Amino acid sequence: MRTYSRQQRKSDKKIALVPTMGYLHEGHLSLIKSARDMASIVIVSIYINPTQFAQHEDFDVYPRDEEGDMHKLTTLGVDAVFIPAKLYASAGTSAASGDDAGNVVGAVEHQKGAHETFIQVEQLQKPLCGKSRPHFFRGVATVVAKLFNIIEPDIAIFGRKDYQQLLILQRMARDLDFAVEVVGMPIMREEDGLAMSSRNALLTSEDRRKALSISQSLQWACRAVEERATVDAEELHDAVATRVSEAGGRVDYVEVVDASTLEAVEDASKQRTLIAVAAFFGSVRLIDNIEIT
Ligand SMILES: Nc1ncnc2c1ncn2[C@@H]1O[C@H](COP(=O)(O)OP(=O)(O)OP(=O)(O)O)[C@@H](O)[C@H]1O
Ligand SMILES: CC(C)(CO)[C@@H](O)C(=O)[O-]
Ligand code: BAL
Numbered sequence: 001m002r003t004y005s006r007q008q009r010k011s012d013k014k015i016a017l018v019p020t021m022g023y024l025h026e027g028h029l030s031l032i033k034s035a036r037d038m039a040s041i042v043i044v045s046i047y048i049n050p051t052q053f054a055q056h057e058d059f060d061v062y063p064r065d066e067e068g069d070m071h072k073l074t075t076l077g078v079d080a081v082f083i084p085a086k087l088y089a090s091a092g093t094s095a096a097s098g099d100d101a102g103n104v105v106g107a108v109e110h111q112k113g114a115h116e117t118f119i120q121v122e123q124l125q126k127p128l129c130g131k132s133r134p135h136f137f138r139g140v141a142t143v144v145a146k147l148f149n150i151i152e153p154d155i156a157i158f159g160r161k162d163y164q165q166l167l168i169l170q171r172m173a174r175d176l177d178f179a180v181e182v183v184g185m186p187i188m189r190e191e192d193g194l195a196m197s198s199r200n201a202l203l204t205s206e207d208r209r210k211a212l213s214i215s216q217s218l219q220w221a222c223r224a225v226e227e228r229a230t231v232d233a234e235e236l237h238d239a240v241a242t243r244v245s246e247a248g249g250r251v252d253y254v255e256v257v258d259a260s261t262l263e264a265v266e267d268a269s270k271q272r273t274l275i276a277v278a279a280f281f282g283s284v285r286l287i288d289n290i291e292i293t
Helices: 002-010 026-038 066-076 136-151 160-175 198-202 205-210 212-226 233-246
Strands: 015-020 041-046 080-082 155-159 181-185 250-258 273-281 284-292
Touching: 002 015, 002 041, 002 136, 015 026, 015 136, 026 041, 026 066, 026 155, 026 181, 041 066, 041 136, 066 080, 080 136, 136 155, 136 160, 155 160, 160 181, 160 273, 160 284, 198 284, 205 212, 205 273, 212 233, 212 273, 212 284, 233 250, 233 273
Parallel strands: 015 041, 015 155, 041 080, 155 181
Antiparallel strands: 250 273, 273 284
């Protein structure tokens, strides 16, 4: 992979990377189309990264369709697809592969003599998804750093659906001087408003209908702030959480935060505000968010 991308660099080609976990939908394809506008070489990676899944999470059932993905990518005319068999295997079952308490958290395969280095973006990884998935962002940052080192792209493109992930990767690139511009793109939605996600394929049709409560309540909250019906973060939190749980979702979190720092705010009209939701429908965990400017 590195040989290919270095050849492109030698002929002064600008390289854009779109990292994914496959099972591609229109959200991914929109990132790839933007990549095409920004660079002359577009590389897509597909890797279901075990280090970002806890052992109890859905690594084994995560949707996969390599043939379908390759068909979509060929139709879009991407220049290269990187599908590594294995990017990360952890060296041990002690603190090297565990959380602060020394527990093993990733679904990663443990192999003697394998990897033991991780990247952590200390503060930004703590709130929102970091609370219920403490292993998650360390796994993401480590594997994305490896992709950056292998491919050496000029630009890397991520979706704003995974908003905290985007902020963390921007911070990692800045803090560690990666020569990569980390760019965020808008959330693509189904016609009825549901944020596109590979995991939507795991929803029953009834849960698919219930899951609409996420985007609908976020839209409602955004209007409420814009119309000054309510700007109080606690009220917004309670209203969104109630709507999602009354629809049958199990709320993981609803957070009303400063969109740059992810710190809690009191008044949603005072700064660029992010309202972010994670909720389970059946065993499927979905995330979505809305930015209020
Ligand atoms: N609806 C969407 N709109 C824009 N970008 C998206 C959307 N869904 C995912 N992405 C982006 O695509 C990239 C790859 O994400 P990934 O392969 O995990 O897809 P996903 O649909 O988010 O899957 P999951 O169901 O695991 O959340 C990430 O940068 C992610 O933010
Ligand atoms: C960025 C990523 C490809 C890292 O594994 C993943 O978290 C994703 O698909 O959003
Ligand atoms: N896009 C998020 C990947 C994950 O939830 O593991």
